[in-house]
Amino acid sequence: MLRHLRTILIAFTLIFAGFVQPSLGDVPVAEGQPMLLPTDRAPLVVETAGGSVQFSIEVADTDMKRSAGLMFRTAMADDHGMLFVFDQTRRLSFWMKNTPMPLDLIFVGEDGRVVATLPGEPFSTASIGPEEPARFVLELKAGTAQKSGIADGDRIRHPLIDRVAGAD
Template sequence: MAHRNWLTAGAFCAAIAIIIAAGAYFYSQEPTSADSRTMILPVDPTPLVAVTKSGERSFSIEVADTPAERESGLMFREDMADDHGMLFVFESEREVTFWMKNTPMPLDLIFVGQDGKIRAIKQGEPQSEAIISPGEPVRFVLELKAGTAAKAGVEDGDLLRHPAIVTAPGLAMPPPDSGDAPNVDAN
């Protein structure tokens, strides 16, 4: 009887080892940020609007608002329309740093404060590990194809409008059903 229990236990342990090995194999096949797979998020139904000195400019955007989405960002993306971008939404205003490792496309990185105002516009070089930072706390970062900000007349101090920005905690919202725009100072 003891011999049969020992054999059963041995067979059970062998089965567990096979399951663990198979799980490790399949787990390793999941895409990671080190894979060359591009993350494509759904395009937000509401365009992001940049209020510039020469008028409003609209961009279709993907919103990266989870840690995994922000980590992957536009890595491995080889091309993007001039009127398209990715908005990174952070939980709070803080100092952020970006780099371009695994990103083959040059980018404009537009750093935006809690109030929706642009604090800095920096350029990202493809495949670079150089740190890109505005040097001050921000809440949002908009990435566009390189040169798009200049072509659209988007500059430091301009205001960005989008539901992901105006609904960020800390911004005053109009009373329900008032029909008024959010209380965001455009100066």
């Protein structure tokens, strides 16, 4: 009996595996069209005076994800970051409690343009935020903004930002 049950279980698994294919969020793709990635896998591009710079990002778009942020992380690739997405434009401030890595905090307005870039010191509970309102915050390893030539007024492109800013 155990042998038959095992055979049935293996057959069911093989049949089921043949019908279930991994997907990228069931994004429909028209023939001849490029496949669109879900917004949490789409690259973020900063258009600087020196050219475009691309980052692989994680998206923090819920209260729980925004609260966790990059806390407790000790390393991150140079081309990686986290994009914090807020429901409305307002004065934003962050702190670095429980965050051992120094960071660049790039505040972005609803128009997709950099409002300010501020340093985040490890484990600091000091409030970090510009006077100007922002809708998004991009966190990168400390020094990445300067090395990449990111400056106030640069345009940041990502599907989540472009939806708010509109394409230009």
